[in-house]
Amino acid sequence: MPKFTYTAIDASGKQKTGKIVANSEDEANSKLSASGLMVSKIAVAGSGGGPAKKTKAPSRSSGGAKSKKKASSFTIGKAINTEGLTIFTRQLATLLQAGLPLLRSLEVMIRQEKNAAFRDILSQIADNVRSGNNLSDGLAQHPKIFEPIYINMIRAGEAGGVLDVVLSRLAKFMEKNLKTKKKVKSAMVYPVVVVCVAIIIVALLLIFIVPRFQKIFSDMLGGAELPKLTQIVINLSNLITPKSFGSAGIMIGVIIALIIGFRFLLKSGPGSLAKDWLALKTPKIGDLASKAAVSRFTRTFGTLLSSGVPILQALQITRDIIGNAILSKALDRVHDRVRDGEPLAAPLEQQRVFPTMVTSMIDVGEETGELPEMLNRIADNYDEDVDNAVNSITSIIEPIMIVMLAVIVGTIVIALFLPIIEIIKQLTN
Known part of the structure; x- marks a missing residue:
């Protein structure tokens, strides 16, 4: 062996x-x-x-081995997105709560699943369950689709005999997270559209309009020196016109290389810490980032605890998915102190990264024995705060983007009209 x-x-x-x-x-x-x-x-x-x-x-585990071998063909990308996985979780919870056995519920989900890649994965999971393994063991064979929080909650539900309840909680948790993400994305649509429109307008001006004015200036002013602002705009136009694609390509290559290098830097340990520290300290943005992180922490941690996951394991899972290096390090230190026998609220408060109201409510939850319920209540409050913060930032971004677009286009127009004033003077003389 x-x-x-x-x-x-x-x-x-x-x-x-x-x-x-x-x-x-x-x-x-x-x-x-x-x-x-x-x-x-x-x-x-x-x-x-x-x-x-x-x-x-051996023959008893051959189904699991086959499932593992098949899973390797779906390792590139994800077979289903977050929204699809949320719908699957809610439907499976509903089937189990209706009294259907787990294997029968999985077979129903396989028949109605339209996504071929995810249907194959569900078939492998069903084969795994059919061969006598737990649902969590089958899910663990597909880590790119089912995250640790998902697998551990299922495992806790199986251990406690309340899989349907845990799946329902998990579905609710995923639905709330998805709703928050959609709100943030919808708030970013307007700024992205304005930026794209600004880039297109500036590119059209520099490629088609400025070269024509440059010819007029050359003919009318006889090679006289142009105003500095006009010369800068003309130089930019010459850089991106088809005649200068070679130099433009070099510049674009340099910019792409800088962007890739910057992204690698942000993913490194010090870079990630610096990025997350800046996100928490930036006015308005920091308030939103802080509230979103607290909401994610309390929602995830509360859902894990209410599903029966041990507190230390729940802290580790929450630390890994919180999405902020500063808070993740703080939770790492909290985990060590809780492991040594301290209550949760005191070390959380001493890290100075969570609001006092949050640590106070956690303290009350520990004293009353209702910590999971208190954490979910905090998450509900902070979800509302995140919505308000997103609306506030959107209301500020919209006028700023409009003003920026007006300044950029206005600068190009002014640069083109400065030499025209000189031409008018010459014609007048």
Whole structure:
């Protein structure tokens, strides 16, 4: 029998590494899950942490092995978007609450699923369940679609025998997140449209209008020196006209290289910290970023706790998906202190990244034994604050974008009219 090395998280939130003997990677995963461990990495011993090689499994787990092998064909991109996954979760919860068994519910979902890629994945998950494995084990084989929060909530629901309730909570959680994302995206439509219109107008002016004026100036002024503003506009026009595509291509290449380098810098540790610190400190934007992060933290953490996920494991999952490096580091420190036996509210307050009202309400929730309900209540309040902040920023951005467009176009027009004034003077003389 081959040996597998693994890295996993136990029920107390501590990371464990070790070795296990099994016929296949699927069997090793099943054994570790049965012992209460959440596997984050597994590989054949001696392979240096690379992907585990498949070996023949016994007949009972052959369905799981087949499912794993099929899943590898869908590793590029996502087979379904967030909205589709939210609808699937809500429908599966409804079927289970109606009294249908899990396998029967999955078969119904497979028949009505129109997305071929996701239908194949659901078939693999159903095969996994049919062979005697848990639903969470099948979901864990598709990490690009089902995030850790999704898998862990399902696992907690299976352990507590309340899978339908947990799926309903998960669907509600995903629906609220999706609603917030859609509001933010809709608020950004207007600024993006204005920027695109401004770029098109400026490009048309520089490519078609400015060269004609340049010819007029050359004929009428006889090579006389043009005003500096006019000369700058003409130089820009010469840069992007078809005659200068070579130099323009070099400049575009440099700009693209700078953008790619900047993105890599932002994804690095220091760059990510700097970006998130700036996002929290920028006027108006910082208020929105802070409220959105608090809403995401309390909603995710509260949903995990109410679904039966242990507090340390819930803190780790929330830390990984909160989307802000500053808050993620703060939650890392909070996790260590809670693991040492401290209550949650005190270390949260000492990090100075969460509002006092939030830590006070969490303190009350701990004292009354209603922490999950209190966290979800905080999330509801902050969702409303996020909506108001988005509306406020949108109302400020709209006039700013209009003024910027007017200034850019107005500058080009003024630059073209300055030499015309000189021509009129010459004609008058």
